[in-house]
Amino acid sequence: MDHLIAQLDAGYLEVVELYQQLSVLAQSIAKGLETGQWEGIDKQLGEKQVIMDKIDVREAELSQLREKIRQELGLDEFSLSALPAHPSVTKFNNTIDQLMDVIEELQKWEKNNEDMLRKLVAGVQDQIKDFTRSKRAAKAYSPGPGSYGEARFVDEKK
Numbered sequence: 001m002d003h004l005i006a007q008l009d010a011g012y013l014e015v016v017e018l019y020q021q022l023s024v025l026a027q028s029i030a031k032g033l034e035t036g037q038w039e040g041i042d043k044q045l046g047e048k049q050v051i052m053d054k055i056d057v058r059e060a061e062l063s064q065l066r067e068k069i070r071q072e073l074g075l076d077e078f079s080l081s082a083l084p085a086h087p088s089v090t091k092f093n094n095t096i097d098q099l100m101d102v103i104e105e106l107q108k109w110e111k112n113n114e115d116m117l118r119k120l121v122a123g124v125q126d127q128i129k130d131f132t133r134s135k136r137a138a139k140a141y142s143p144g145p146g147s148y149g150e151a152r153f154v155d156e157k158k
Contacts, residue, residue: 002088004069009092011062012099018055019102022048026109033116 025048032041070078080096083089 001069001072001084002086004065004072005083005086005088005092008062008065008069009088009095011058011065012092012095015055015058015062016095016099016102018051018058019099019106021051023102023106023109025051026106026113030109030113030116033113033120 025044029041029044029048032038032044066078069083073082073084075082080093083092
């Protein structure tokens with residue numbers, strides 16, 4: 001049992017590292033949003049997706065380990081509180097606490113980035129509305145070719 005919990009702990013330490021990478025990336029994306037460096041942001045979003053895919057793969061592997069532990073303990077479902085008191089379990093709990101802290105920090109950065117993106121989108125939408133209004137006003141004051149009717153020659157000599 002101890003070796004399974006140690007494997008689970010090691011796996012979650014890898015996940016913590018991946019989430020820390022996401023947090024650093026989110027901070028970098030925030031700087032890019034502030035300075036308008038869209039090409040860099042696009043590249044970073046690609047990097048973010050690669051990391052998220054790695055997390056998904058690792059989480060699937062950890063799910064299998066949790067299932068093995070659940071079966072060995074004869075539990076209906078895996079729970080940290082159901083694990084026996086042991087130093088490896090304490091270490092694993094600390095790793096989970098660390099993971100939660102990193103995820104909370106990441107969520108703050110992601111919310112910040114989402115708020116900045118919403119403001120940027122709202123600004124662009126306002127610019128589009130202003131442009132559309134200006135275009136309509138310009139069109140209203142500049143007569144088109146059909147507004148004069150057909151051209152007619154007036155013979156004033158008769």
